Amino acid sequence: MLAEYELLLTGIGGQGVQLGAQVLARAATREGREVMFFGIYGGMMRGGNTDSTVVVADAPITAPPVVARAWSAIAMHDEFWVPLEPKLRPGGIVLLNDSTFTTTVTAPVTVVRLPATELAAEAGNPMGGTMVMIGAYSALTGLVTLDALVEGMREAIPSYRRQHIEANERALHAGFAAAPTDIGAPRAWEGALT
Amino acid sequence: MLAEYELLLTGIGGQGVQLGAQVLARAATREGREVMFFGIYGGMMRGGNTDSTVVVADAPITAPPVVARAWSAIAMHDEFWVPLEPKLRPGGIVLLNDSTFTTTVTAPVTVVRLPATELAAEAGNPMGGTMVMIGAYSALTGLVTLDALVEGMREAIPSYRRQHIEANERALHAGFAAAPTDIGAPRAWEGALT
Amino acid sequence: MTTTTTPTRALMEGSEALVRAAILADCRFFAGYPMTPFTEVLEHFAALLPDAGGVCINAESEIEAVGMAWGAVATGARAATGSTGQGLALMQESFSEATLAELPLVIFNMSRSQGDYFQATRGGGHGDYRHIVLAPQDVREGVALVQLAFHLADKWRNPVMIYGDYLLAHTQEAVSVERVEFPPLPEKEWAVDGSRSGTGRSRSVTPLGVTKVGQRHFGQEGKAQYIATKMAYVEREARAESGFCDDAETVVVAFGSPAKFVKYAVAQLRDEGLRVGWVRPITLWPFPVDAVRAATRTARIVGSFEISSGQLVDDVRIAVAGAAPVEFIGGVSSDHSGFGLGRLLDVDEVRERIRALHEGRPQPPVPGYEEFTYEPAPHQLAPTPEVTP
Amino acid sequence: MTTTTTPTRALMEGSEALVRAAILADCRFFAGYPMTPFTEVLEHFAALLPDAGGVCINAESEIEAVGMAWGAVATGARAATGSTGQGLALMQESFSEATLAELPLVIFNMSRSQGDYFQATRGGGHGDYRHIVLAPQDVREGVALVQLAFHLADKWRNPVMIYGDYLLAHTQEAVSVERVEFPPLPEKEWAVDGSRSGTGRSRSVTPLGVTKVGQRHFGQEGKAQYIATKMAYVEREARAESGFCDDAETVVVAFGSPAKFVKYAVAQLRDEGLRVGWVRPITLWPFPVDAVRAATRTARIVGSFEISSGQLVDDVRIAVAGAAPVEFIGGVSSDHSGFGLGRLLDVDEVRERIRALHEGRPQPPVPGYEEFTYEPAPHQLAPTPEVTP
Amino acid sequence: MTTVVKSRGTVTIDVESCKGCELCIPACPPAVLTMSAPVNKRGYHYPELHPGCTGCAACLMVCPDYCFEVFRFQTPVEHEVPS
Amino acid sequence: MTTVVKSRGTVTIDVESCKGCELCIPACPPAVLTMSAPVNKRGYHYPELHPGCTGCAACLMVCPDYCFEVFRFQTPVEHEVPS
Amino acid sequence: MSTIPLGPVLDTAHAPGDGARVVEPKTPALLLTNHHHLCPGCGEPLAIRAIAEAIEDLGLVDTAVCALGIGCYTSFGSTVDIDLVQCLHGRAPSVATGVKRMLPDATVFTLQGDGDMVNEGLQEVLHTAARGESLTAVLVNNGVFGETGGHMTATSVLGQRTKNTIEGRDAEYHGYPILIGDLIAQLEGAAYVARGSVHNAGAVARTTKMVRRAFETQRRREGFSFVEILTMCPTGWFIPTGEGPDYLASTLGEVHIMGELKADGQIRTTEELHAENVRKAAELEAQLARGGLED
Amino acid sequence: MSTIPLGPVLDTAHAPGDGARVVEPKTPALLLTNHHHLCPGCGEPLAIRAIAEAIEDLGLVDTAVCALGIGCYTSFGSTVDIDLVQCLHGRAPSVATGVKRMLPDATVFTLQGDGDMVNEGLQEVLHTAARGESLTAVLVNNGVFGETGGHMTATSVLGQRTKNTIEGRDAEYHGYPILIGDLIAQLEGAAYVARGSVHNAGAVARTTKMVRRAFETQRRREGFSFVEILTMCPTGWFIPTGEGPDYLASTLGEVHIMGELKADGQIRTTEELHAENVRKAAELEAQLARGGLED
Numbered sequence A, B: 001m002l003a004e005y006e007l008l009l010t011g012i013g014g015q016g017v018q019l020g021a022q023v024l025a026r027a028a029t030r031e032g033r034e035v036m037f038f039g040i041y042g043g044m045m046r047g048g049n050t051d052s053t054v055v056v057a058d059a060p061i062t063a064p065p066v067v068a069r070a071w072s073a074i075a076m077h078d079e080f081w082v083p084l085e086p087k088l089r090p091g092g093i094v095l096l097n098d099s100t101f102t103t104t105v106t107a108p109v110t111v112v113r114l115p116a117t118e119l120a121a122e123a124g125n126p127m128g129g130t131m132v133m134i135g136a137y138s139a140l141t142g143l144v145t146l147d148a149l150v151e152g153m154r155e156a157i158p159s160y161r162r163q164h165i166e167a168n169e170r171a172l173h174a175g176f177a178a179a180p181t182d183i184g185a186p187r188a189w190e191g192a193l194t
Numbered sequence C, D: 001m002t003t004t005t006t007p008t009r010a011l012m013e014g015s016e017a018l019v020r021a022a023i024l025a026d027c028r029f030f031a032g033y034p035m036t037p038f039t040e041v042l043e044h045f046a047a048l049l050p051d052a053g054g055v056c057i058n059a060e061s062e063i064e065a066v067g068m069a070w071g072a073v074a075t076g077a078r079a080a081t082g083s084t085g086q087g088l089a090l091m092q093e094s095f096s097e098a099t100l101a102e103l104p105l106v107i108f109n110m111s112r113s114q115g116d117y118f119q120a121t122r123g124g125g126h127g128d129y130r131h132i133v134l135a136p137q138d139v140r141e142g143v144a145l146v147q148l149a150f151h152l153a154d155k156w157r158n159p160v161m162i163y164g165d166y167l168l169a170h171t172q173e174a175v176s177v178e179r180v181e182f183p184p185l186p187e188k189e190w191a192v193d194g195s196r197s198g199t200g201r202s203r204s205v206t207p208l209g210v211t212k213v214g215q216r217h218f219g220q221e222g223k224a225q226y227i228a229t230k231m232a233y234v235e236r237e238a239r240a241e242s243g244f245c246d247d248a249e250t251v252v253v254a255f256g257s258p259a260k261f262v263k264y265a266v267a268q269l270r271d272e273g274l275r276v277g278w279v280r281p282i283t284l285w286p287f288p289v290d291a292v293r294a295a296t297r298t299a300r301i302v303g304s305f306e307i308s309s310g311q312l313v314d315d316v317r318i319a320v321a322g323a324a325p326v327e328f329i330g331g332v333s334s335d336h337s338g339f340g341l342g343r344l345l346d347v348d349e350v351r352e353r354i355r356a357l358h359e360g361r362p363q364p365p366v367p368g369y370e371e372f373t374y375e376p377a378p379h380q381l382a383p384t385p386e387v388t389p
Numbered sequence E, F: 001m002t003t004v005v006k007s008r009g010t011v012t013i014d015v016e017s018c019k020g021c022e023l024c025i026p027a028c029p030p031a032v033l034t035m036s037a038p039v040n041k042r043g044y045h046y047p048e049l050h051p052g053c054t055g056c057a058a059c060l061m062v063c064p065d066y067c068f069e070v071f072r073f074q075t076p077v078e079h080e081v082p083s
Numbered sequence G, H: 001m002s003t004i005p006l007g008p009v010l011d012t013a014h015a016p017g018d019g020a021r022v023v024e025p026k027t028p029a030l031l032l033t034n035h036h037h038l039c040p041g042c043g044e045p046l047a048i049r050a051i052a053e054a055i056e057d058l059g060l061v062d063t064a065v066c067a068l069g070i071g072c073y074t075s076f077g078s079t080v081d082i083d084l085v086q087c088l089h090g091r092a093p094s095v096a097t098g099v100k101r102m103l104p105d106a107t108v109f110t111l112q113g114d115g116d117m118v119n120e121g122l123q124e125v126l127h128t129a130a131r132g133e134s135l136t137a138v139l140v141n142n143g144v145f146g147e148t149g150g151h152m153t154a155t156s157v158l159g160q161r162t163k164n165t166i167e168g169r170d171a172e173y174h175g176y177p178i179l180i181g182d183l184i185a186q187l188e189g190a191a192y193v194a195r196g197s198v199h200n201a202g203a204v205a206r207t208t209k210m211v212r213r214a215f216e217t218q219r220r221r222e223g224f225s226f227v228e229i230l231t232m233c234p235t236g237w238f239i240p241t242g243e244g245p246d247y248l249a250s251t252l253g254e255v256h257i258m259g260e261l262k263a264d265g266q267i268r269t270t271e272e273l274h275a276e277n278v279r280k281a282a283e284l285e286a287q288l289a290r291g292g293l294e295d
């Protein structure tokens, strides 16, 4: 009956976290959902903290843009993970990029580890780890469809980066395909008033 | 028993009203009185309103700088007189420059008319009408002494006008001499805690 | 209920949505100078106004920006400027005089915190001027309030400010920027265009209370009195909303983005069975005195939650007028850059502050606060001698 | 009792007395830009500072003036600037940041009316800054308060403003400008002079909360919190005086020159047997909440007399906190030039307003007011539609 | 003895608006303007015109109070003037 | 085949402070600086020195991150370099 | 000086009859009254007249909008029949920019004093000129803040008397004057820059032409146009009114050199301007002596 | 370019042993750390180094006070060991004036960017120069607001890429750049005015000398001294870091001509400066090729 789904994305500068959140938010927007998205990132420098919050709902969102509790998370790196873990709602889900997230998660949530960097590289898109993860997230949670993600990604890529569209599409598909959909991950919209 | 004596001076620009008030205020200051003096005048132009208030007391002054009631007045011209007349306290005193003040005063105060402009001219100081009046005011009320007025005038004249000092001194004396001191004018400081 | 996708519905950051709303409200001139978190408002105006037949100038400074907007508004065009704290401080002279000149200027204040509440509601301009100040809680409301801002500015010939913040500027939402309809307004007879020069009926847009020889003359005093009495009518534009106040023992007042946190936290506390409620001023000036008074009718205690050292709390105290004690439950808080709203703006933090207020406990410390608490020196603790009798 | 003439006792206008007091308090730098009625303060500083070994710069604008004073204060010198309404509006950015930089800057505000109360006490700068604001009622008190201003500025490393007005600036009084003694203050270790450059212990005078690498680092947030907690101590500097309040049914609050009119009028009304009293804030910030509360203890009704459209009244309401109704009994008033305080500032007018308050009658109109009362147009009387759900 | 002085032009002077600045006096090329002995209502002396005006409008151009209007005669007017 | 390359000077490079801007590369007159293949902790490539440094300090003067200190040998050092 | 013997005082209260016609320049119709409150001998009303005359001459009356600064000249806001936007002290160039951008066909001009333009708002005029805004800025430069009592400004020349430099401005104490026209001429966005004066009739006539050229520059949309007009302020200079013109010529006029500093893409040097001035002065005097200024 | 064959990578982690001595210029001791947060390829740290070096060379360390503007360079406030007065955006020249008047024996300098000095605070620097204040102003001019994301400033040259002129600044839309050094050189109160750059080692060396001459001017109390330093901002120009120097030379450097604009009472024309530049560049290259810059 939960009508608002929160997703936290975290990583370090250069991993494409903000773009990933953007793609997901646009995908949900295309599907007529209410969407709110807020990103925090350091300056121009590489290697800094980068976080983002996406809330998707089927009625006007009541949550403020900085959420205290999240239904789900995608963590591309563990460097800035510590303060985020306590925010996860019990019964939620977290996707970890196994390639760069080495610590353990003890929160009472479904934990899914994926070798996103490798999968991205296999898909011919070495920088596409986050795309892989949101593809998998779509498969696991059903919050947005894969088609919407692809469309959202096309929209989000700036005109001078058009050449990356195909590689990103491959990464989204790869992630979607690699997700273990049989683990009983919590699904969005089930029982919601859609 | 009145401890604060208010004097209103009024005239039109060019008659030396501000200087006259200044001289009187300085004289009282020299005699160790508490003194407050506030002048209002239009811009650079001739013929405008010029008013000033002097309060002299023998203890810290409680009156604000714009007084609603005055014990005494000196009017060099009647052009801006109307709003001032109701401010006179019954039993007070008003000195009028007969040369340029032609209307009648009906307030219940001692009214003294002096041909100040003529007296000044006779004293060899055609612009000294106001000096004549404050000289007379000193004789009539005893608020300040003639000596203090002379000293106050010397102090008030700016260095580049030094040449006018003697003429002004003559005007002060002329006014002092011309005042009808036998008319029972109200005197300052009598009964006050000096 | 799923909202249907309309062609104009899109994910966009708050700044862009506000700018699109302004253009929809016929804003045709903007001038500004970059300053975080206002910069994006300027950028979107620069990107979008020319295609709408308008002009956006990247002014060389804030003072020049407000001057340019002053000129544009004087021609009858809908025009705006904006900045954040420091930049708006520089515009204060223009803001107060714009009120006297009756210029319907719209101001985008993307503030760095809520510590500019006084600046917005009382200003550092001189004299008795007031601006209507609209404080949207989120992007969706911002789209409506920006359009209202232009309407009210023209309705009252008075400056109107949008008080946003870092979150409003940067949060992206799926929004559809749609036109809000308002009642018609009279022609701007007072605006200049040169066409009446030489006719004996030329116009004056001026804060000085002067008019042309032969026209009704105000003078500075008359104009100030005229404006002061106008403000009494403008006070009718006060707006607020409230929730859970029918039986609330504890009522929290908050505005802007932080109000969303308060509303969310209050809903959680209600779920726990606590009789708490909230009231949110939408207009910071005119302050919704009646609404706040009504919302706090049953309150034992009232809290003012704000990201500042306590400014809104003054207006709450004036409104509540002793009917219940009013406590300040906010605090100074920002991110390390000084631009964002900091660690205090967190639903858990906010909820615990409201709970403490409700239960009569002292407020928990602001996260990180202890470290920078002021320690007075001995000479500062000694009383200063009296200097006057 | 006749005061004995001392060599320093002389008739001088308020501006000169204030300037002489400043120099006696070791003020050695001044920068300002002419503006009525502040101009004479600048002129006297220009005339008197050089002989005292100081510097007065006729700055090219107000913003430059406050910048120069900022630099002078940073060297540890006692320094000041000033202006009136508009000019101070232009300095607002510097004023608020000077607070964060902990600069003991003194500001001479020779205001055109009391409509700059908000500007002085809440400012149009940004953020949570506050200045100590001292409002002398006359020249004599001004001489003492100017010296207190420099002392308090250094004591708290915080800007202090003298709030004067047209009457204070221009009234001449027989005054003896004598030194007021204050407890000693510590050395200004923080001030710059270049001598510690290159030693690893160089200094930073800055509003940004940064220090040199290796020194205690505040950051913007830490500095803001530090200042906010400092202010709680500064609040102890509140000052006020009151009269006839022991049994007063009606108490009037007023400050500055207008307070002299109120005091005089109240004395007259007491002579008539009316139980009225007055309380005068000497510090406008920190507002003397306790003193006002104590003075209004027996009051049935409280009046705020001020030459504005109602600003002080906010602080009175907060202080009285509903214990008695607080009514605004002042008004907008100025002379035709806009500089002076106008027809409302007259003992008879003031007395009649207090009497009306006491007797529960409506306030008499401000003289000349009727003529310029705002007449709303029909479209302004119609309510504005709701724009948000 | 008299000379005949020809006025090719003349002026009107709004003496009540004059503030006695005397700028018109040296401005007049034929020097036919002089300041009055009497004063106007505000106490200022004002210019007076003597025969010989050329209608050059120099006075008009330098008068800060817009006191002058200048005219040129179709036929010059002649005055007998003691010389 | 090898050549003998004389180094009249040498440098130290604080590679962890380097931000990989490459300004030092073209600045070096004898062109004995090249960018590294590996990256430092923050992910930046950094310069590496090859024989032939003259100790001219051009690199130091153009490095925005003050990564260089430059030294001159009393006696030049010689390196055999494949050419 | 002529040697005409002084005849009787003639009637100047009434216009002459039919045998006479009014001479141009008349007092422009845009001036609603001659009752203004400026001091005796002030030069600013003459600058105002020059502007009004230029606007009327060029037929631009019903396009004219003035952005007015704060100084003594502010009082003309109510006596000149031109659409007015009153600006705060120093801000007129930015305000005029906003006006012009919204009304590209209007003839937009600023009127500011030296205190307003070169002190309080120096950067406004420079930025506006650099942007090449198609508007006209007029400066009335008397080297003092007249309105507040005659203090020194950033244009007061060395040796000039002002309220706070009663013995003359001294470089050591007060720094050097800014030659604003010269600075503006350096800016690429400025298309026309000239400096005139009103200290005598010839100067007034020449200045009126400069104002006219400035407006023409604006109408042709060639960029920013600027006319600086030196004006007398006997009150602020603490001298008798009659000495104003000579004092202007010998102080301000010797430093702020009059002439067209930039026109037709050419910047003129101080030496060139000097030479031009001598020639023009001679010409005008001759013309006046011949009995008129009409061309 | 030399043709030395590339040998092995040498050890650069450790200082060489006894057989070597450190070469001047070293990194000045006034720089407390090289960990600053400016972007890769930024030219501002090089300007900072030039200032620190000049102060150390002249033995003025314990008299130095800096009045710092607001821009990227502000971060040096905490990493340079000089008494600091942080100023608000644009206000440094006035603040420095207050400092200098109270500390006449201190070596007072401002450090501002083009946004700070030529946009927000243009009139501050001009007034301060006109007053002839005995202090040194240093401008780091990258033609953009670096700190806020690379927008055009009043010094951006035509054709320059910035965030809001990504296709290059266009005169029609954005107006013309202000050549601030040229304007200041016109002011009588300015005693020394120079424009340098940091786009290569020779330019850095030359700029350091300019800063030294400026401080000498101040010490001799000759009046206002000013050094403008063109700096790279690859982030704000949206170009790769390695292209910064060439982009600087071909855009800003072609319009803001480098050299001493005013020295020893002489103002130099653009042509003279050009010629001087060509000669000096050749000389320096020769000197570098000879193996060092020490004189």
Ligand SMILES: Cc1ncc(C[n+]2csc(CCOP(=O)(O)OP(=O)(O)O)c2C)c(N)n1
Pocket (backbone or CB within 6 Å): D033, D034, D035, D036, D062, D086, D087, D090, G044, G069, G070, G071, G072, G073, G089, G112, G113, G114, G115, G116, G117, G142, G144, G145, G146, G147, G148, G153
């Ligand atoms: C912000 C501000 N500062 C100061 C003033 C006071 N002021 C009014 S007019 C004026 C001087 C005007 O000088 P200028 O522009 O040269 O004109 P003038 O009076 O000489 O004609 C000043 C300083 C003001 N109105 N506003």
Ligand SMILES: Cc1ncc(C[n+]2csc(CCOP(=O)(O)OP(=O)(O)O)c2C)c(N)n1
Pocket (backbone or CB within 6 Å): C033, C034, C035, C036, C062, C086, C087, C090, H044, H069, H070, H071, H072, H073, H089, H112, H113, H114, H115, H116, H117, H142, H144, H145, H146, H147, H148, H153
């Ligand atoms: C009054 C004010 N307006 C705007 C800003 C925002 N701001 C901070 S730095 C900056 C630009 C600085 O540009 P510049 O001086 O050229 O330095 P750079 O960042 O390029 O080094 C701006 C606009 C501010 N701090 N204060």
Ligand code: SF4
Pocket (backbone or CB within 6 Å): E009, E010, E011, E027, E028, E029, E030, E031, E032, E033, E049, E052, E053, E054, E055, E056, E057, E058, E059, E060, E070
């Ligand atoms: S028109 Fe010429 S000649 Fe006639 S009075 Fe005027 S200045 Fe003299």
Ligand code: SF4
Pocket (backbone or CB within 6 Å): E017, E018, E019, E020, E021, E022, E023, E024, E025, E046, E047, E062, E063, E064, E065, E066, E067, G041
């Ligand atoms: S110029 Fe005008 S104001 Fe001056 S004296 Fe002549 S007529 Fe009078």
Ligand code: SF4
Pocket (backbone or CB within 6 Å): F009, F010, F011, F027, F028, F029, F030, F031, F032, F033, F049, F052, F053, F054, F055, F056, F057, F058, F059, F060, F070
């Ligand atoms: S000191 Fe000179 S030669 Fe050696 S690495 Fe640096 S730039 Fe190259």
Ligand code: SF4
Pocket (backbone or CB within 6 Å): F017, F018, F019, F020, F021, F022, F023, F024, F025, F046, F047, F062, F063, F064, F065, F066, F067, H041
């Ligand atoms: S110049 Fe400095 S920061 Fe840039 S690559 Fe070379 S060593 Fe690294």
